[in-house]
Amino acid sequence: MDTSMTYPNSISIEEDGDTGSSDSIEETGHTNHQSQCPDTSAIGKKKLPPKATINMPGKKRRLSSEVWDYFDIIPKKDPNDELKCRCKKCGNEYSAESKSGTEKILNFSYMPPPHNGVALAEKIYSLASSWGIERKLFAITLDNASANDSCVAILKNQLKLKNSLICDGMLFHVRCCAHILNLIVQDGLKEIDKSVELIRECVKYVKGSQTRKLRFTECVTQTSLDSKKALVQDVPTRWNSTYRMLSSALYYRLAFCHLQLSDSNFRSCPSLEEWGRVEKICSFLQVFYEATNAFSGSKYPTSNLYFPQVFKIQLKLSEECNSSDDFMKRIASQMFVKFNKYWSEFNLLLAIAVVFDPRYKFQFIEFSYNKLYGPGSNKLVKVRNALFDVYNEYVKISNTPGASSSCSRGSNEVYSPHGAKEQEDNQSFDILEEFDQFDTFEFACGAQKSQLELYLDEPRAKRSSHIIVLDYWKAQQFRFPYLSKLARDILCVPVSTVASESAFSLGGRILDQFRSSLSPQIVEALVCTKDWLFGDKSEGSLNMNLEDLTQNIMSLNINKDEVDATIIEDSNSNVVNL
16 A cells, blocks of 8 residues: 555544433553453344443433443542443443543545545445444535535435435535635735745744844843744745744844844844734734634534634625725735635535524624625525524424423523633634624514524523533533534534544554555554544553554454445545545
């Protein structure tokens, strides 16, 4: 197998299932690397003893997942201790806390040619079928390659024939927002302003020798600036590095001016007017930079972040298109053309998702469209109709009435214990503060309201509050059983392929010049096993030994026919992650 493969593109498929399941396992320690864990392929093939139960405050909860047939719950010695379980076969202890969820890599599969949309669709559908989830797919997130578009069209038609898609597939296709942002900004920055070139020369000059670095450090100290904030030298083809370069240069603006006075060879320091131009460009790019960081998250829901971030981008572009600065007006106009190309008809799921954030709800959509298009926009009516259509279909699927008998208006906010920061631009935008004062009409006036109407009529949480959205809806599942299911499925959809592409980076570390003869089945076993057992800890505290893991997997005598796949590779060595 070619060890020089690269993985620029990816597909992430979300299962219409419980992403916040507490029936989950995470390894907490090792006892014996040669131990053999149970063969989970036997799950569901034989009758097994009753599953364990967990004692919760005021109730006992039965563990429903079949995986618990192979693990014993370890009783807590102290109520504050972490809940753990023990493998019945190998004796290893694992974390059994609900935070150890199952959003996981299902397959890492090799794909032979041809690498067109038809072949990709067939491969993805076969992998989904092998897991029995082909009728539970909610959305698919991918970038803008033409083969991906045809793949989604084929998949959608195939799933529609089986009546497996919500709202006839209206929410199925999600384009990678991080990729679109990159295309928009790159198109606008084809012409770099002279002031940006000067900043680039300044950074190159300082980093050109150790003597200059020391001299610049002295200037930083004399101007009472923090020397730990290092200068960043950009890569011209990567706009985010250009933003970081401008941001760091602005911080050390006084140090550069001081260096100009003390070093006669330093002649590229920008003038006062050019520093002002750099500040404008940096402020403009900051909106895109923060949105890209928000979309690229892999450890928190991102779908509810889309609408607020894109609203700020569109508002910023509209303002700069009317700017008196010819340069800013020109690049904003170029970006706006690309913006309209990709997001004039965006997936309505990305607008609906913000409704399920209790800090924004539907009022934020109404507030945004009023700002951008004026009151009474047809786009607002379209989003509202789509929201109620999706909810009504979920109620219909549940085959029970959608009205809620509860009219409680109590607050059930779930706050982040660590104060997770919301991705927003506090320096250059005060538009969201105006939204804090925005209010609107009630959604229904009848005596009996649906769960959606009850939720929308309740007061919003403070926008500045730090809420874990999935935990919020987990707490609401008894008040709003149907609505919480819809919220769970929508919030779990990633708006970028960044999380999927991290698996490709892992694949590149497994297949290198010293380990190039592994079979596709072993590569898949290594990638999936590492993800399932260690998750995020595999890159940090556990620092798993790859050679030991390889030896363990080889000792399990994995049957080649029982492993579905390994690396899906297209014509440009691209990979599909299911």
